[in-house]
């Protein structure tokens with residue numbers, strides 16, 4: 001009989017990054033007995049890697065900034081596929097969450113007059129990223145942990161037990177969500193990594209805050225824990241995932257040496273005057289300004305450079321276009337044979353800052369050390385070599401924007417694991433503020449859900465038995481596959497066939513490969529180790545279990561990418577290069593179907609909710625016409641567009657479908 005510990009909570013938060021910690025703090029503040037479960041060490045969540053900052057329209061550096069401008073930028077960045085309600089809540093609440101963080105002890109960099117400093121970033125009209133050098137995520141996590149310790153001290157004073165109402169389960173991985181007979185969440189099942197011991201967390205509400213999926217790709221900026229666990233846990237529990245085709249490839253990852261390929265070079269380098277050049281020395285981004293952004297970006301180097309000191313009277317340089325645009329531009333330069341020696345392009349800050357080398361080191365300390373230590377490159381003297389790297393998944397658990405509730409009663413999600421907020425492409429800096437805004441909302445949503453229950457759901461024994469059997473299965477197989485070999489093949493498949501530029505034939509090949517990999521994943525085997533019933537800190541076993549998750553999310557990404565026949569944000573189809581207003585209206589929703597022992601991803605098309613009239617009014621008519629179909633436009637404008645289309649059709653004999661610029665696209 002396998003030994004299993006059992007613990008009971010009101011709210012279980014899976015993940016100790018920014019979203020998880022903020023959700024847990026909120027649930028505890030609402031009086032709920034809360035557990036935080038994290039497969040990484042406490043304090044080592046992926047959020048600590050966030051460098052650039054947290055976007056919030058506080059207007060500290062440019063008083064013209066406000067939530068409406070931030071909302072507009074976010075919708076533009078996401079190419080209007082965002083859940084507009086999430087983008088609205090985010091833009092309105094982000095400043096409050098940053099000030100709250102400051103009250104809890106965060107030490108942001110300051111402006112000369114003592115306000116929280118804000119820096120420029122791609123796609124943001126005004127300097128908007130609150131930051132701590134280039135270590136903002138670390139400060140966010142440090143502050144949230146400090147708040148958690150403060151709450152634990154309060155609990156100790158009241159109950160004589162620090163963990164009476166808020167306990168952290170570090171290095172503990174959840175492998176299954178548990179449901180009661182009525183299909184409601186009743187807990188989670190996992191193992192302690194150090195000992196391999198199994199634990200059941202009984203709880204009526206679970207918040208998923210597990211981050212992203214980058215480890216399904218070979219070249220990624222993401223850390224080891226990004227194996228799509230939360231996405232897969234939601235699917236396996238009957239939840240749905242939204243628009244998984246949208247995967248962000250950050251334009252600037254390190255390309256050399258091979259051991260560090262993919263590690264991020266923060267966008268702050270470009271925000272702080274860094275420029276991109278090809279092997280001819282040309283500042284090539286001026287050749288890649290898409291139609292939809294022509295109004296907002298400089299067309300000459302001189303104007304772009306003037307913008308840093310006088311943003312009111314100049315347009316921003318195209319190095320600060322949204323990430324998808326910059327990533328595709330770099331990809332095109334490399335493909336055209338104008339890349340750097342190791343397959344990227346050059347990014348340089350040499351001679352670009354008024355304070356010279358000393359200012360570079362001061363403003364970009366982590367980047368200076370990263371290149372010096374990992375690549376032996378002194379960025380104050382030499383350019384960096386950079387190229388696209390899988391960075392962020394916009395797709396994620398389909399949630400109610402206000403409460404973070406997923407489709408399964410009792411399940412909530414926040415942060416990178418959730419979908420909708422960023423549409424087809426996330427703006428830099430919008431994730432850290434997303435974690436705070438929606439982490440808080442999900443914690444609150446979970447607490448209110450628990451308050452509304454007449455009785456706690458019971459955990460059926462069969463659920464625990466099934467989860468135990470599944471977790472032990474890799475030990476039961478003899479002569480099976482090596483999990484590392486299977487993982488390497490999965491990553492290669494995703495990188496090569498479902499990467500930055502996609503084509504129908506390649507996506508079909510990817511799905512065939514994933515089919516074969518499914519059989520191999522079902523056959524991965526590991527040997528017991530010498531301690532703790534054979535399961536004491538056993539990375540091979542951990543990977544064997546994570547593979548199920550990576551396979552499911554890979555299938556979701558590949559299927560959705562094959563279905564969406566347009567190019568938009570983090571989804572570029574070589575065979576459908578234009579953006580289509582008709583496709584914009586469609587969310588692709590993934591769920592699981594078939595044999596529960598070997599489920600398959602099923603896709604359905606779901607209409608995107610039309611934007612509220614008062615939000616539509618925040619945009620210029622010309623901009624709306626570029627994204628929306630005629631019937632989605634405000635009444636007067638729709639009539640104007642219909643007349644134009646009718647005239648165009650009569651003149652050319654062509655059939656006009658969708659909005660005026662529908663098939664013009666933006667790349």
Ligand SMILES: Cc1cc2nc3c(=O)[nH]c(=O)nc-3n(C[C@H](O)[C@H](O)[C@H](O)COP(=O)(O)OP(=O)(O)OC[C@H]3O[C@@H](n4cnc5c(N)ncnc54)[C@H](O)[C@@H]3O)c2cc1C
Nearest residue numbers: 015016017019039040046047050052174211415416431432
């Ligand atoms: C290098 C880098 C720099 C970035 N810079 C910025 C930036 O400047 N600004 C910005 O806005 N965004 C930035 N991002 C994006 C941002 O950091 C992430 O999107 C964000 O931190 C995700 O936070 P999260 O709380 O959703 O997840 P995470 O911080 O990743 O936390 C996930 C947590 O879930 C846990 N977990 C996962 N699976 C399980 C499981 N099965 N069981 C138990 N626990 C589990 C993990 O251990 C971890 O504790 C950056 C990303 C990278 C890679």
